[in-house]
Amino acid sequence: MSLDPAESVRRAAITLSAVAQSGLHYADDRYDVDRYRKLEALARELLTVAGGGSDDGWRLQLGDDRGYATPKVDVRGALVDGRERVLLMRERLDGFWSLPGGWADPLDTPATAVEREVLEETGYGARAVKLVGCWDRDARGHTPRLPFSIYKLFFLCEATGEVGPPQALETLEVGWFGLDELPPLSTGRIDPWELGRIVAHHRDRSLPTEFD
Incomplete structure (x- = not known):
């Protein structure tokens, strides 16, 4: 191409x-x-x-990134209910909707990072149960383009039962959405294809992890 x-x-x-x-x-x-x-x-x-x-x-x-240059790691966590609706949060930064997530922090395991992000940004306690995909941000066509490489890790999660208010610092509101009723998405963070793959893995847990 x-x-x-x-x-x-x-x-x-x-x-x-x-x-x-x-x-x-x-x-x-x-x-x-x-x-x-x-x-x-x-x-x-x-x-x-x-x-x-x-x-x-x-x-x-x-930024001030130093040392040998490697891709950054972005983690996203998905809770899917019995009606196959996905829990999304509306980003305060751009006003659009995304799966909860963000940069993985040093000393966090990927699962720890995504569980914390889901809780902080939606108020829902979550346990990571499956890595759905490890995809390259540029390869998946996310915009706007950024001046560094990013690997995006998407986890299917299960609710722990804990529900509280999300942190107001990053989240405007939260909501459950089916694939046929998606709100305007934050295109740098998530796209409809990725949400579709998450729902597919929710339906069939035996599907193998996908990657670029």
């Missing part, structure tokens, strides 16, 4: 940024450090060309 020029530039910039980050982690020669700093700046310049924004904006998005 051929890529449009802007997407080709974006991918090249991500690769350059990762090389620069890893190089800065290992380099101990001041000339090498200077070269990697210049490579880092070039990556931001290319991201500005491909995706708009500003150098300062991309610097902020790339």
